Amino acid sequence: MDNHVVGVLGGGQLGRMLVEAANRLNIKVAVLDGENAPAKQINLVASDKHVTGSFATASDVKELASRCDVLTYEIEHVDTKVLEELEEEKPFLDGTKWSRIQPSWKTVRTIQDKFTQKQHFAKFGISTAxxxxxxxxxxxxxxxxxxxxxxxxxxxxxxxxxxxxxxxxxxxxxxxxxxxxxxxxxxxxxxxWAHFKMELAVMVVKTAQEDSIDSWESITLGYPTVETIHEDSICKLVYVPPRGVSKNVVRAAQDLARRAVATFAGTGVFGVELFLLQDDTLVVNEVAPRPHNSGHYTIEACHMSQYEAQIRAILPDLASTIRPGSTDLAVSAAVMLNILGGPQPDSHLLVAKAALEIPGAKIHLYGKGDGRPGRKMGHITILGSSMSECEAKIHPLIQMVDAVRAHRTDSSPASAASIAATAADLQKTNPPPTRRPVVAVVMGSDTDLATLRPGLTILDTMDIPYEVHITSAHRTPQYMLDFGKAAAARGLKAIIAAAGGAAHLPGMMASETPVPVIGVPVKASSLDGLDSLLSIVQMPRGIPVATVGIGNSTNAAILAARIVGTSEAKVQDWVANHLQKMDDENMEKEYRLQREGWKIYKKLDS
CATH class of the missing domain: 3.30.1490.20 (ATP-grasp fold, A domain)
Structure with missing residues (x-):
């Protein structure tokens, strides 16, 4: 591993999580901040290199620089004049052309002034308000x-x-x-004013020192696009993937964020906030030249956290080891909830204690001591096989956070009891969100419903959330095409499509969606459904439609369950149990046949 010492200007919660990542790589981190700053509390290895002071004081920054090899930031409100002086004194690490200050102080100076930041983006054609x-x-x-x-x-x-x-x-x-x-x-x-319908964010890793928008694809990597929910102008929740956002928008947000970051000099992690406008276009709101609140989820949900990425990106021997795929999600879905301070110094701990009862909840407390209303004291991350699972698990914790906020001006000793009571009331009045459908069942006509009933019954038995629609390929073609285009963004994992006669519905649906489509041929008054079967199964190359037997919606439902089960263990277990049950039933028949003989067995079954 790289043996350079990393100096961090600021030692709050971002610095604390940065130190955690550095410790796992056996990299020393020196912190400039107050005596008991959160980052210093868990960083005894480099305690002899820490500086007690302020990242806004020139002499303190110079002292930190004298004790480390590479400087980076936890907060951008630093004195860039002293950084400029330090670069003039010694621009590179010994024996290299690697800058000692990452990302560049020039980048930070531009970003510090938000209007200058907007002018900078305009120069490169990056969309902003x-x-x-x-x-x-x-x-x-x-x-x-x-x-x-x-x-x-x-x-x-x-x-x-x-x-x-x-x-x-x-x-x-x-x-x-x-x-x-x-x-x-x-x-x-x-x-x-940006009339946005959603706030999105993308963490971007820049691994090359030069600034070049033309090379954005080779010098940056993007983390998944996330949806952010703000309350009192503070980030409250982060959802990944964003809910109800098309794959095209998700990809466009990543690309825009990476292009924006590529215009800055230096390496490291950048947080890019974006607005998704009513017409599905995107504008950059602002950029932070450091790890960001919207990227906390990466600690558990991605192959490499934003903090490990920051450590690796700013060091010459490690930046090149960050490969495509490193920033990808390692789970299907995640939700991050911020824990803010409340009326009492320990009110925020009510949220953390509630999270202890949620299986799989990842609790991060920042070691800031006493809380106060609105102060970020920690966060909780929930991972799941679907967004519905994550939403269900995070729901009671959101009610507790809302209860703390409702009592933020209550300074009475009994405020903890009041918060708990309010959280209980909120649980009653705000039931958990309904589970999002993962299977869609569509038909060309309501006459096809009779064919689909056995399959729908199976889906009920499996407790798979689903939805049922009439989307005729001939009578409502635009509705059908729009449904297919939106299916993936809505979280659907399989579509069962029943059609009779010419049976164009399954094929047309498959032509508009990356979601697997399972065709169910419906037996009509003529040709006994053979025409429908051939129409569905004879799809042109490149547009596959899985096809079951004529009228066999049961198999369609079980096949849909197998698809869903690749990411949801409970559904996969149901399918496995179903197979075992069939095995047991058939073996019981075999034992009876061998025990009683075919003549008696035949009489019993007659």
């Missing part, structure tokens, strides 16, 4: 800008803003003076 610098604190100046951008708009601080702090929505002219007052004495810019 339109922004205009606010050069005056006079209301008329902002009113003139509003006339250009339109209402509503967002007034933002260019620097020192995070978790919604430094933002003020301006919905009408009456909000202008309050906005300027709230953000007084800050450099400001105005941003056109």
């Amino acid at each position: 339109k922004s205009i610098a606010v050069g005056t604190s006079h209301p008329q100046g902002l009113k003139d800008i509003a006339d250009q951008l339109g209402y509503p708009l967002m007034l933002k601080s260019r620097t020192e803003a995070y978790d919604g702090r430094g933002n003020f929505p301006v919905k009408s002219v009456s909000d202008i003076e309050p906005a300027l007052k709230a953000l007084a004495n800050r450099p400001l810019y105005a941003e056109k």
Whole structure:
């Protein structure tokens, strides 16, 4: 392993998880932060190299630089002037052309000023919301800008803003003076309101030092696109994969994030926040030059966590070892929930204790000491074979988090009991979300329902969530095609399609979706369903449709269960038990036949 010492500017929760990843690689990390910072609590190996101080103080940064080989960041609000001086004094690691500061201080300086960041992206054709610098604190100046951008708009601080702090929505002219007052004495810019339908995020690893948007595919790797839910301008939940988002959008988000990161100099992990607009186009909201809250799930859910990626990407001997596939999901689905402080110093522990009762819940507490309302104190990650499984498991913990938030101003000694009572009430009034269907059963006409009933009964028996639709290939072709296009994004893992006569439905559905389609030929009044069977089974090369016997929806249901069972152990167990049951029943018949003889056996069965 690389024997260089990594210096980290900042030692909060991100630094703590970075140290955990470095420890597993036997890499020393020196931290610049307060005496008992979370990252220092678990980092005794390099305790002689830690610096007690501030990442905003030049002398402290220089002291850290003297004790380590490579500098990186836990927070971007650092003094880039001193980093520039350090690079002038000694730009590279000894005997190499590898920069000592990763990513580059130039990158951090650009990102620190959010308006400069937007200008940077515009230069490279990266889509962002339109922004205009606010050069005056006079209301008329902002009113003139509003006339250009339109209402509503967002007034933002260019620097020192995070978790919604430094933002003020301006919905009408009456909000202008309050906005300027709230953000007084800050450099400001105005941003056109993004009418988004969802917030997405992508963690990106940059492994090459040069900045080149033309080489984005070779110098960056993207983690899965995630859906983020914010509350009080703080990230509350992260869902991966994002719910109800098409594969094309997921891929486009990754590509846009990677292109954006490729424009910056230096290596490391970057968090890219995006808006998914109403027309399914994407814009970059902002970028962080470090690991990010939206990437915590990677610790358990991906082959390589964002923290290990950060350590490896900034070191010359390890950056090249990050290969395509390293950032992929290792599970089918995951949900991450932030734990925030509440009214009492230990209110957040109520959430952690509740998580102890959830099988498989991964609890991370940050060692920050006393909590306070809105302070990030930890997170919980749930893994599952489906998003429905994850949602069901995380649901009671969301109610507890919401209860803590509801009592955040309750400073009475009995607040813990009040929080627990509120969580119990929320559980009653907010039932767990219904399980998302993983199988769709579609038919060309309601007359096909009789053929499908045995298969639907089997799906009920297996407790597989499913949905049933009439999607005629001839009478409602557009509806059928739209259904097929959206199937994968909705989490469907198999589609059973019944059709009679010309039986175009299964084949047309298969032409529009990557989800496996199982055709069920329906016996009609003429040709006994043979025409339907041949129509479904004789698909052109490249558009396969699994086909069962005429009218055999039972086999279609069991085949769908086998497909679902490749990622859901309970369903696979049902299929295995079903096979064993058939084996047992048949062997019992064999024993009877051998014991009684065929003449008696025949009489018994007659």
